[in-house]
Amino acid sequence: MTSRWLVFLVLGGSGALALTAGPPLLPDPALTPGDVLTTDAAVIxxxxxxxTVRAVPQALKEQVYREYGITSRAPGEFEVDHLISLELGGSNSLRNLWPESYVTSPLNxxxxxxxxxxxxxxxxxxxxxxxxxxxxxxxxxxxxxxxxVGPLPGGGKPQRAPNQPAIAPTHVPALPPGAADPEHPTLDLPILPGLPATSAPEPVSPDALPDTAPPTPEPPAATDSAPPSGPTPPDAQGACPADAPVKVSRSxxxxxxxxxxxxxxxRAVACFPDGPSAGAAGYRAAR
Known part of the structure; x- marks a missing residue:
């Protein structure tokens, strides 16, 4: 991999830092300051x-790699990551995307x-x-x-990007409760002032829709396997019983x-005996 980046890597448990060539472990704030669609917890x-909001075309991913000077990469080496993830209200804007490595250790x-x-x-x-x-x-x-969460894997200390401000902003003004979102009118979601806003997805024109309905998929063949188990309620402290140890969070x-x-x-709101049963009930696995 060819890259213009120099990053700090933690050496062992000593916390000492060495300068070495490699993929970025932190985004460049000048290229990726962050961008959001919403600050509404009820939405995310x-x-x-x-x-429903994930949409990063390959051309945009290639632009991210060019911005960061990454001219070659192995399959599976990187993902184009949302700095503020979609599940935290982040957007698909270029200003919220950066190339994050899967292969660096211990941070990736x-x-x-x-x-x-x-x-x-x-x-x-x-x-x-x-x-x-x-x-x-x-x-x-x-x-x-x-x-x-807790100490970083490997026991190192958090690093800083070369031009990261020493102190994070202590105050970001908020929109009044219920205020319309002027930057995302089709979404009608409040945005986070202080971070650049991105455009809302373009509506699909009826003329672009196919003239014929897609074929109806064949129903799955019946099997002799037992149906997935239903949920078991947790106890008052949000703990799950031994026969249904998988916890489902409020999210x-x-x-x-x-x-x-x-x-x-x-703190569980529902319990299942295994992951497939929780997935069949519509819940998603932790990443």
Whole structure:
């Protein structure tokens, strides 16, 4: 991979830093300051919301790579990531996109995914405000990880982008409750002042629709397997019983008891015996 980036990597547990060539572990604030569609928790906490707004064409992804000087890459090496993730109200604007590595260690795209899921759960539980979560992850996602999740993997300290402000903004004025969104009239969602706004998706013209209806898919063949199990209510503390240990959070995300760093802190609203049963009920897996 060819890149113009120089990044700091943590050496062992000592916290010492060394300068080495490689993919960016933090976005460049000049290129990726962050951009949002909404600050409304009721909107982003709807199950499946992210799927309704996700739209990053390949041409835009290629522009992101060019902006960051990445001229070659291996399959699966990067994802074009939303700095403020869609599940936190972020947009598909170029100003909210950056190339994040899957192969760097110990910090990579999967570590940031853990933070995004944690912030989403906290927002939907009413513990953290949407603007606060958006500001935190846009300012420095590694610092936000330490604040909301815990120590960074590998025991290192949060890094800073070369031109990152030393102090995050302490105040961002908010729209009055119920105010219309002048930048996104078709969405009618409040935006976060202080971050650039992006355009709303263009409506589909009726003339562009096909003249014939798509063929009706064949119903799946009947099988002898048992149907997925239904939900089991948690106890008063939000814990799940041993025969249904999978926790579903208020945000519609299910957490498995093994390998999920957010499992212990999740207060369940429903419990399932396994992940497939939770998925069949319409809930999504933690990323």
């Amino acid at each position: 906490c709807r199950p499946g919301y992210s799927r 795209a999967r570590v940031k995914d853990t933070l995004e899921n944690r912030l989403h759960d906290l927002i939907c539980a009413g513990t953290v405000g949407v603007p606060d979560a958006q500001r935190a992850i846009a300012h420095n996602w590694q610092e936000a990880y330490v604040k909301y 519609g995300v299910y957490h498995l008891p093994q390998g999920d760093v957010n499992y212990a802190v999740t």
